[in-house]
Amino acid sequence: MPRLSTKIAAIAESATLKVDAKAKALQAQGRPVISYAAGEPDFPTPEHIVEAALVAARDPKAHRYTPAAGLPDLRAAIAEKTLRDSGLEVDPGRVIVTNGGKQSVYEAFQVLLNPGDEVIVPTPFWTTYPEAIALADGVAVDVFADASQNYQVTVEQLEAARTPRTKVLLFVSPSNPTGSVYSPEQTKAIGEWALEHGIWVISDEIYQNLTYDGVRATSIVEAVPELAEQTLLVNGVAKTYAMTGWRVGWTVGPADAIKALGNLQSHLSGNVNNIAQRAAIAALTGPQDAAESMREAFDRRRKLIVGELNTIDGFATPTPQGAFYVYPDVTALLGRTFGGVTPTTSLELADLMLDQAEVAAVPGEAFGPSGYLRFSYALGDDQLLEGVQRLQRLFAS
């Protein structure tokens, strides 16, 4: 008999957290590592949100359990936000508050999948999706779109991957790791395809408010309203409000799925931290100017990093229109020699960058095929520039 669960033993350590941990360990030894590995804003949470949490912490009412699905006021605020940003009118009863988008993703697969059901996963993908699918006994079917397609899958590619076992399409726009945002037309075409074939959609909208160049991320349920009965919307406060540590996310979906999610969550974790829920109410219903200034800062950094990376021979960096990541294709650098080392994979290239330039980025292997690097530009302007200058020097040699 195996000592531990074989299902859990098969889970891979999060590659993004691993690179970040290695960078932090080197920093702790005093090495001036610049890390583009972390997927979180560098800003503090806006003051009025922190203030709401302080008030809540002193209120004994906030020291108690809330309903497992969340505080009624927060569910109402989320329903309003869903109408505002995803164009879907929902009753607050169709919202469940979770411990972050990550828990939403995990639970979504748990309630939708039976053993052997297939999930189509546009690739490059966020590292957590395949693990969450495997934990629900599902099968991830990768559909790869490269830089020449702006990392966006087409309906033709999805159709080629569809089988009688296809149960769910994962859709994420803006995307982690690529920052790519589907156009309203593409979103509609994909939504209509899912509707036609009775395929559930899990639409991860966590980066919905971080878009640039006047682009708006169109929700798949706004593009195809009839799809709402077979769609779970995943979202949260982490990225928009610099609240990654507060752990508040949510899922919006049809009544039967929300009921199942509520049952699952009532045994898994119960309610989300009461104080954090009150902070999330302040985030969603309060002034949005702090969130807007953070978005503007990301936009400035995005232009800076794309411009600088594209001066490096061998980096092909599409300009992303959302999130806070850039995803250059670095296949042209593989097989070339830098400082006596000849990387043949992006994993080896990332190691070389860390060893010789003290710059950390996450290799494409964490998100699908080799040949790419993910840079998060959620770090201070000076560091951001210094890091790419180091790479310019390294790859010029």
Ligand code: PMP
């Ligand atoms: N979805 C995507 C695509 C993400 O990148 C993340 C965070 N890395 C999440 C969901 C989860 O966010 P959180 O759990 O912090 O709310």
